[in-house]
Amino acid sequence: MLRKLGFMLRLQREHLETLLAAVDHGTLDAAARALAITPSAVSQRIKSMEQQVGRVLLQRTAPVRPTPDGEVVLRHARQARLLDEETARALGGGEAVVPSIPLAVNADSLGTWFLDALALVRADTEVVFDLHREDQDRTAELLRAGTVMGAVTAEADPVQGCSSVPLGIDRYRAVASPAFVDRSLGGTVGTGSERDLLDRMDRVPLVDYDRADDLQQGYLRRVLGHAPSGPRHFVPTSADFARAVSLGFGWGMLPEAQCLDALERGDLVELTPGRRADVALWWQRWNLASPVLERVTEAVRATAAERLHPVRQAAAR
Secondary structure, three states, rough: OOOEEEEEEEHHHHHHHHHHHHHHHHOOHHHHHHOOHHHHHHHHHHHHHHHHHHHEEEOOOOEEEEEEHHHHHHHHHHHHHHHHHHHHHHOOOOOOOEEEEEEEOOHHHHHHHHHHHHHHHHHHOOOOEEEEEEEOOOOOHHHOOOOOEEEEEOOOOOOOOOEEEEEEEEEEEEEEEHHHHHHHHOOOOOOOOHHHHHHHHHOOOOEEEEOOOOOHHHHHHHOOOOOOOOOEEEOOOOHHHHHHHOOOOOOOEEHHHHHHHHHOOOOOOEEOOOEEEEEEEEEEEEOOOHHHHHHHHHHHHHHHHHHOOOOOOOOOO
C-alpha cells in the first residue's frame, strides 16, 4: 500500500509478486515460468500496475530493470512479502513459507566473517538467505534499487528508508610470496629504502579482484601519485585471490583474516609493514519492523565486533 497524490494507493498482491518475479528472474518469460502463468499475463499485470500508479515501473531491457519509481514499488513488494511470511509463521501455520532475506556483501567479508554471522541466525531462526556479492563501494546501490534488505557497505550515510551503523575496520596488508619477492622485488624486503621498494612494486605484476578493484592501485597511488604501471592479474573470488598471491602471481592487498597465519609461518611476506589500508564497513538495513531482519542485524554487528578493528568516533545514523 503506497500513498499517492493525497490518497492511498492499493496495489494487488499478485501484481507485486509479478514485478518481483520479473526483476529477480530477469525476463518476463522467466517470470511467467516461475509463476506458472503466460508471458502475456505477466506483461498485462505489470502494465495494469503501471497504469494504476501512473508511472513506468519496469525497463523492458535484457535483463529487465526497475525504473526509479519501480525501485520504490519493488521495495514495498519485498517488505510486504517478508511481513506476510513472518505473520504466517507467528500464527503457527504448518506449511508456512520460510522467510527469504536478500543481503548484499563484499567478497572479502563473505570469505572471512559474514557467513559466521549468518550461521548464528540459522542456529535459532528459520530463514534462508539470498546473498548478492558486490564491492563494498557498490552494495548500497542494491539497497536503493530494492534488491536487498541489508548490506555491508563502505557508505556511511544511510540510504533513504534505511538505518546505518558502523561495523568496524577491515585492515589490509600488502603481501607477496617469498618466491615473488626474490624474483621480482630484489630479494629481502626491508633492507633498502621503502621508496625504492614502492617504485619496484609500481612495475611488477599485481593481483586485482576485478577491473573495478581499486585497493591495490589506490594503495600505491596515495604514495606515488599515480596508478601502478605493472601488469595486472584478475582473480574474482576472495579465496582464489589470496591463493593467487600465495602462488606468486603478483603482490596484493589481503585482509588480516586471510594473511596473518601465513605471515607468521613465512608463507607470505609483508612488503610495507608501516603502511596498511583500512576499509571502514557499515551495516545498512531497511527500516522495517521485522524480527528476522532484527536478528540478522544483531548477529552481523556482534560478529563484526569480534572480527574487525573498531571504527573510532563513528555513530549510528
